Amino acid sequence: MRIVSWNVNGLRACVRKGFPGFLAECAADVVGIQEVRALPEQLDRAACIPPGWHASFAPAKRPGYSGVAVYSRTAPDDIEIGLGEPRFDDEGRLITARFGRLFVVNGYFPKGSGRDRDNSRVPYKLDFYRAVFDRIERLKRRGPVFVIGDFNTAHEEIDLARPKDNVKTSGFLPEERAELDRWIASGWVDTFRARHPGESGHYTWWRQWGGARERNVGWRIDYVLASRAAARRVTDAFIWPDVHGSDHCPVGVDVD
Secondary structure, rough: EEEEEEEEEOHHHHHHHHHHHHHHHHHOEEEEOOOOOOOOOHOHHHHHHOOOEEEEEEOOOOOOOOEEEEEEEOOOOOOEOOOOOOOHOOOOOEEEEEEEOOOEEEOOHHHHHHOOOOOOHHHHHHHHHHHHHHHHHHHHHOEEEEEEEEEOOOHHHHHOOOOOHOOOOOOHHHHHHHHHHHHHOOOOOEEHHHHOOOOOOOEEEEEEOOOOOOOOEOOOOOEEEOOOOHOOOEEEEEEEEOOOOEEEOOOOEEOO
């Protein structure tokens, strides 16, 4: 089984840049996407329900904003939208798919920077982290859990190209990183880092100006985190920086 996550930075734009071909060729069984930025009725059928796939969407109420979706080769046994809190669910930030005893939780974690770049949304971001954490802690009692998505936080200095320049930037603030520390201390496994310890230069997001992607000046903010039971089943964890179509690239795991 292959599980893939990708922030597509607008699904309609990504479709024009080859998203259907990516789905056909990625050999994934489950694909979670973030930042859909469209309602299902605004998508053509090739994007909304591609041939051979089942699709479930959690759109934001605000047009052209946020939103997550799960594509799967086999229909999920259950889909749960959101967290039951309107302040999170109105922004279309979480969808949970269950396949037998296996849970795939796909999240688009908020940015903390705020409209004025004053880090005003950091409290909201941390509240969302804590709400998701409470949810997945309950889920892991029922079966293996993978939490995938754009976490909007680089965990360690190794996870971004210029850590010293970003210590006061949301996405690398001490309190954001400490929240990920808490998850890891509670047994959640960063599947990519578990297989590539100490390796630098692995990023999943690049700014869209200044040749950042070409120069690999990026951040690793997209993850597949696994409960201990799920982590035992992982045979490979990967980042695909050569896949274009968004300012993020796909990440994923292969599971036995």
